[in-house]
Amino acid sequence: MSLVLHIGNKRLSSWSMRPWLALKKAGIDFQEHLIPLDRDGTREQLLDLSPVATVPVLETPDGNIWDSLAICEWAAEHSSALWPADTARRAQARAVTASMHSGFAALRGELPMDLQRRFAATDMSVACWRDIETVQALWAQSKTGEGNFLFGDWSIADAFFTPVATRFETYQVPLSTSAQTYVETLLGDPVYKDWKAAALLESWDAPGH
Numbered sequence: 001m002s003l004v005l006h007i008g009n010k011r012l013s014s015w016s017m018r019p020w021l022a023l024k025k026a027g028i029d030f031q032e033h034l035i036p037l038d039r040d041g042t043r044e045q046l047l048d049l050s051p052v053a054t055v056p057v058l059e060t061p062d063g064n065i066w067d068s069l070a071i072c073e074w075a076a077e078h079s080s081a082l083w084p085a086d087t088a089r090r091a092q093a094r095a096v097t098a099s100m101h102s103g104f105a106a107l108r109g110e111l112p113m114d115l116q117r118r119f120a121a122t123d124m125s126v127a128c129w130r131d132i133e134t135v136q137a138l139w140a141q142s143k144t145g146e147g148n149f150l151f152g153d154w155s156i157a158d159a160f161f162t163p164v165a166t167r168f169e170t171y172q173v174p175l176s177t178s179a180q181t182y183v184e185t186l187l188g189d190p191v192y193k194d195w196k197a198a199a200l201l202e203s204w205d206a207p208g209h
Helices: 014-026 042-047 068-077 087-102 105-110 126-142 156-170 177-187 190-201
Strands: 004-007 031-034 057-060 063-066
Touching: 004 014, 014 068, 014 156, 014 190, 057 068, 063 068, 068 087, 068 156, 087 126, 087 156, 105 126, 126 156, 126 177, 156 177, 177 190
Parallel strands: 004 031
Antiparallel strands: 004 057, 057 063
């Protein structure tokens, strides 16, 4: 089966990172095609791949799949390793993942992912701080004490929170001890480190991001 994952700048595209991590963790072989964002012709390239003209897009023999969660769910149908085996825990993991997928607008807007920068954010809004507190509460509720990740073994939930962990590192956000430990676990993962190493080599910017 020939697969191509179309992604945006590794430095900036948190949406692209999620399915890239999931496919790598699942051991699903794919080719990677990076489309630099915010350039002349970027939108046209993306429209050729999906009607919403966004990354990521997974190109499969049966058609293209856009949206990071949809791609991760496709991967989970081809690998049993991406969600917890227990039914109740799997439902909780999906709920936590969906919360990240659809929420936390203030955190996303005020602390955009940028893997080449590091500075302290000092003017975050009340809404952003509330998002940070809620994320930590989700992590505390999900963590069972078994394994290093949210639901024991690595899952799609961890894929969705890895970009958040990079934001907390980039902007030096003060966290609880348990939340900081989880951030260090995500950012110390070898698969994520491969993504970051490539991101640090990028020499172009995306003005709209």
